[in-house]
Amino acid sequence: MKKIDENGRYDNNEKLHIATDCIILGFEEQKLKLLLFKRKIEPMKGEWSLIGSSIRLNEDIDAAAQRILKESTGLDKVFMQQLKTYGKKNREPGCRFISIAYYALINIPDHVMDETKEYDARWFEIDEVPNLILDHDEMVKDAFLQLKQDARHKPIGLKLLPEKFTFTQLQKLYEAIFRTEFDERNFRKKVGSLKMLKKLNEKDKSTSRKGAFLYKFNMGRYEKSLKLGHIF
């Protein structure tokens, strides 16, 4: 039976390996996208997969995820959060690998990611994500569920939108995450009432002749008091 060592090469150690995999989600052109990589090693070389690597002996697991992200994309100091650990005994053929999955959120146009070229990486719209190797499909599915969950009470727009954004962009982001459409008037009214946005005296004229006001996040305001209605 084939084995893979800590650097991803073949090896015969009968041991338990541990790695992290990164689910990199981005927002661009009003669409949620996932960054995938062409696998560089056998088995399954050339197939689409998440990027991952073994954890080093003297490295925090969070740091390992950040390191892998940086090595493969150049992204640094980007929002990243532990998702879940995948550890079925046969999840990786020929070798026992436990993988701690992390997910990252970025606004795609904000970042230059030259490193992705050498990795043969590509952004996929969420409806066009191909089949992935191993249990990576499950990881991606879980990441989208988690994103929906986080979107309810955390300012994920801070990570996925540019610093200044229009109301329309914000709405498209939430529509992409929840895969639905919202009434524009109700959306503006609701978001407005949360007082989490600061209106700027600038307009983005790139999408209309009239121009749309730009907003920034204001923070705070993400906790609600404990009422029955918020529980069930």
Next chain:
Amino acid sequence: MKKIDENGRYDNNEKLHIATDCIILGFEEQKLKLLLFKRKIEPMKGEWSLIGSSIRLNEDIDAAAQRILKESTGLDKVFMQQLKTYGKKNREPGCRFISIAYYALINIPDHVMDETKEYDARWFEIDEVPNLILDHDEMVKDAFLQLKQDARHKPIGLKLLPEKFTFTQLQKLYEAIFRTEFDERNFRKKVGSLKMLKKLNEKDKSTSRKGAFLYKFNMGRYEKSLKLGHIF
């Protein structure tokens, strides 16, 4: 620097170990409780801690958690869910250990747990939980947060309550989880409207002369349609 091997004994391997720890939460006498164990090995022998153990090479991580739970308490086929993985490089002194934490939910009176005697284990009410070793305090804190989260949309009562229960018991459970009190009339109205309970033709007369009707869970009904109000 001292090392600990996969069986928890001292050892000099310079390697990365992986374990699971179990946060065992129970409900009894209208109180949420946590099962803690007196640590049997050095260092920190005799201090209160969660129960945990290394993961075996050919064992799913979920199975490892179930095994550890069974070995230490006798609990079998009990609800258990992955919580989070803890992997700071210095979380365990003298040895690199990554721990995948799981949390279990049980109705305490439903279970006989003889094995806990040989482990020197005790249930603690949530307000009386002592300081724990390593980062176990953090794990417990995270477990309670997760429980709150789960209580919003999952029928956790199924795990924490007996099969048949009274409205009062259900309310006390939610009050314990959310650490607050609810108006009794509003609680009955709200829970009633969810249609997740089936009223039985039996009464529990153990807590009042009048007797309280018993209920069972009906399942389903835990998903809500996607409206703005459910998002923010």
Next chain:
DNA sequence: TCAAAAGTGTTGCCTTTACACCCATGC
């Protein structure tokens, strides 16, 4: 007959939903 827990309704307020038209501008 009384103590102790079980059980029940109404009202005001606020939030959510549904729905359609005018505005500003560059071309």
Next chain:
DNA sequence: GCATGGGTGTAAAGGCAACACTTTTGA
């Protein structure tokens, strides 16, 4: 002057929060 996306208000319905008294029955 017209096409394009930006921006706005109102009414009806439903959900939530606040609030106090009656019922049952065993001792």
